[in-house]
Amino acid sequence: MLMDTPDDMLAEAARGGDRAAFATLIGRHYDRIFGLAFRLTGSRADAEDLAQDICAALPVKLMHWRAEARFTTWLYRVVVNAAHDLRRRQSTRARAADGWGDWELARQAQIAEEAEALDWLTGAMARLSPELRDTVALVLGEEMTQAEAGAVLGVSEGTIAWRMSEVKKRLRGIAAAEGAA
Numbered sequence: 001m002l003m004d005t006p007d008d009m010l011a012e013a014a015r016g017g018d019r020a021a022f023a024t025l026i027g028r029h030y031d032r033i034f035g036l037a038f039r040l041t042g043s044r045a046d047a048e049d050l051a052q053d054i055c056a057a058l059p060v061k062l063m064h065w066r067a068e069a070r071f072t073t074w075l076y077r078v079v080v081n082a083a084h085d086l087r088r089r090q091s092t093r094a095r096a097a098d099g100w101g102d103w104e105l106a107r108q109a110q111i112a113e114e115a116e117a118l119d120w121l122t123g124a125m126a127r128l129s130p131e132l133r134d135t136v137a138l139v140l141g142e143e144m145t146q147a148e149a150g151a152v153l154g155v156s157e158g159t160i161a162w163r164m165s166e167v168k169k170r171l172r173g174i175a176a177a178e179g180a181a
Contacts, residue, residue, distance in 0.1 A: 010025045026055055026058070033079055054079060
């Protein structure tokens, strides 16, 4: 008997809590919902998800149906709005993913630059005399003061200051020579 009932009457009954009327509406219009969702999204998976979401939300949405237009017209509008919402969510996710991707690429580039700089510094340090390498290892590597490094190496604080100055001068020279080559 419900199969012969017009959509508007079924929608009114479903809005009032009639489960059989709601089931009849879904059975009658599911293919339309899915078909339009597929045409709007271009994706079978998205259309299936969208149709399922619409059917799950339809009882609440029916509370807002005012019967000013045919039920199918209203239902098409529900599907179109849901597809627009899906596109907005996907666009937002894509922008967020792109932003994350850009951040990750920048982070990887920074890591690579730091590794390259460390490799260069390690190679340049190998060219220094043992005394200068020891001084740099203590002052920069172990973060000792010049006085502490002098005490460890058995030299004056002034000698450590001179050695650090000499290290900077030689590293600049190595960098300049490599840059000119």
